[in-house]
Amino acid sequence: MTSMIQCISPVDGRVYAEREALSPDAAAKAVARARAAQAGWAALSLDERIAKVKAGIAALDGMKEQIVEELAWQMGRPVRFGGEFGGVHERTEYMASIAADALAPTIVENSEHFDRRIEREPQGVVFVIAPWNYPYLTAVNTIVPALIAGNSVILKHASQTILVGERLAEALHAGGVPEDVFQNVVLDHAGTEALIAAKSFGFINFTGSVPGGRAIERAAAGTFTALGLELGGKDPAYVMEDADVDWAVDVLMDGAMYNAGQCCCGIERIYVHQKHYDTFVEKAAAWVNALHLGDPFDPETTLGPMANVRFARTVREQTEEALAAGAKALIERQNFPQDDGGAYLMPQILVNVDHSMRVMREESFGPVVGIMPVKDDEEALTLMNDCDFGLTASLWTADPERALALGRRIETGTVYLNRADYLDPAICWTGCKDTGRGGSLSELGYHAVTRPRSYHLRKVKA
Template sequence: MAIATVNPATGETLKTFDALNAGEIEDHLVRADQAFQEHRTTSFGYRKERMLAAADLLDADQDGIARTMTTEMGKPLAQARAEAAKCAKTMRWYAHHAEELLADEHPDPADVSDSGAIRAVVRYRPLGPVLAVMPWNFPLWQVVRFAAPALMAGNTGLLKHASNVPQTALYLEELFRRAGFPEGCFQTLLIGSGAVEDILRDPRVVAATLTGSEPAGRAVASTAGDEVKKTVLELGGSDPFIVLPSADLDKAVRVGVTARVQNNGQSCIAAKRFLVHQDVHDAFAERFTARMAALTVGDPMDEHTDIGPLSSEQGRSDLEELVDDAVHRGATALCGGRRPPEHGAGWFYEPTVLSGITDGMRIHREEAFGPVATLYRVADLDEAVRLANDTPFGLGSNAWTRDPDEQQRLARDVQAGGVFFNGMTASHPGIPFGGVKRSGYGRELSGHGIREFCNMTTLWYGPED
């Protein structure tokens, strides 16, 4: 895939970039390793000052970088601004909390005395240069939620971003440099996916994190496993949105629409499968479909647009195939199900609601990456749980019930990295984020995220002679 900015609203190629050659990649690896030797010894106060400077710069740049993101991958401009603001917030969160999150731990001397120690200490030390392979759908946020904790922990970062967001990728390197981080602390590698394996096998690269597709995750995990290197993977999702009779139905409908179409429906943690109890199914379906059909599809730079184009022509084709397969096998499109005829240029797709989904349809098992919701009628809580788990993925989940017993059952039995009750699934710097099953492993954000790329070192002190 060419490294290029292609406007998905028009299909126009705006700017192309040459991939780094072998010598240039080597230069980046040298700088990352040299920068780590310096950066790992700096104080939390030093890193905090620079991370806060990066947040301030990002706030000042918000409109410009938002327009770059919208141009490169098509998200509505207001959502792009919100993404930039969230990144600045997360930088500040880690700037203020990293030192306490990575503070030395001191086991009770009485609990370790039988080891012969007079005391023991657990210390979190940085690992080294970490390779981040990141996707296009949240081109700023996906990177910052890795970079902020990694840099605050004392690591250095090498970013292999998606090939369709090169200008956003280059902006991130420039941002951290402008904030005062030493040369080489955070670098963007303009490379194709074929160059990833050799970089990950380089002994100077100590670990990797990837957010993206399941095949990409398998490839990185396989290479890292062969090299015995740590990885964190956040892959696909097919999140359930469970609605039970005690739910606030109007709120569930309103939030459900946003949860499905945020980022033009291109989010791993977007609600995708709506599992609605038979007692409220018809009322939910009617209101939900009406709201989906009323959304405005159009120019993502227009402040009144709800849904912009999909990021690529291939992405739209993949989504169409899932919808067409479902309809061919008996599903009903309550709204949408086609390319909007008034948008001939660009990779637009109508907000769509499909009902009558069966397990023989591809969309029942595969992730629909676009503004397409699948609607299921469930008889009871048991069926809701069964269908929620009837997927190879387990990233997020959403449940609407005010019954404490039902909440406890769902918290216990839904196979996902998170269960959000009566509110939209979201990521936040203070809450761990990640999945199970084929949605990946490891956690980002919170204290768990910053410790993923640390050496948890045991310091053992014996009695002095």
């Protein structure tokens, strides 16, 4: 039976795009083509591969108007924010700039008697399973270094952003990356798991939910395939007594609400020193009440619909449970009449919350944030670590040494000081606990898409 993959637009609930999933035979043939093409691609010089990849990413610019419109239809992001072009170019340029050093051999000895070294070899075929929330940014995190390092890449994009893979393929092929070296495929869950179980890939990068990560690990069990998994998050912020409150409110509320709260490292819980708690809460509520929920094609809209009705349902359920347990909502329903009970979801700030509530412990991935007062660093640390996830943590203080000392005790992948919700390509993007394993970007991102090969060469003179 043919499996059809649909994108249901959150804008109006219609089927916006629909594609037929590859059959098992067609999927296997795609992998075979990628494997056959990889050696020729790796044989090109590093400079040649970089030039073709950068030309492909540059080709996305010519699609900007189309891409921005498609993103609004597919996942609801307001057109006023444009696409993801700035971040895509920043990450591509940085990863290209460090490639020669990151992929350079480690020379242990090169004498008249021995040549001892470690070189980085491509993994072969890299499989990228990309998410819908930042569908270009998250994809290029692995695609760009994988191609530059000499791998072929197969991309399976989320059904919610099914057109993104097609645009990336179109652009990269226009830049000179061979069609078999970069392939966009449409697969259902069963087809994806079958390819993984068949030991089709040298490396798999998955960004998505914890249940999705478990499914990937089960499928890969016994294949010894290298995995990179970025899964859930419940990122905290801690505003200390010496913080700039206005700045903290502006950045943290943006981090909680931007993209309808659908950010991997978005702020989902905030702990504020009791000295500033009342002021912070008052200013945060004013900030959120200034948002405009509505049609993503309206240039006045700052908060579009969530990508799917079921995602909004999860946020509503968490919020309603918290309110029933004693939490207080600061944002009134009348301020956001566009909330339709479906994908269009009003933003919310909750106070009188505690860690018995799901909204403070489980990933929400929507425009809701809970705020709690704390008396000191130790209480804040205990609460920040009282979570199954560990992606980022945001600290707010005028004392960087204090932040560094505290940051070393937080169970997280990245610690921010006086900022939040930003991915620096020079720093490894990684997590701990149920957030997953592995890392992308930085020099370590190249280590994920390559494997070490050692040479111990004894020179014999005739």
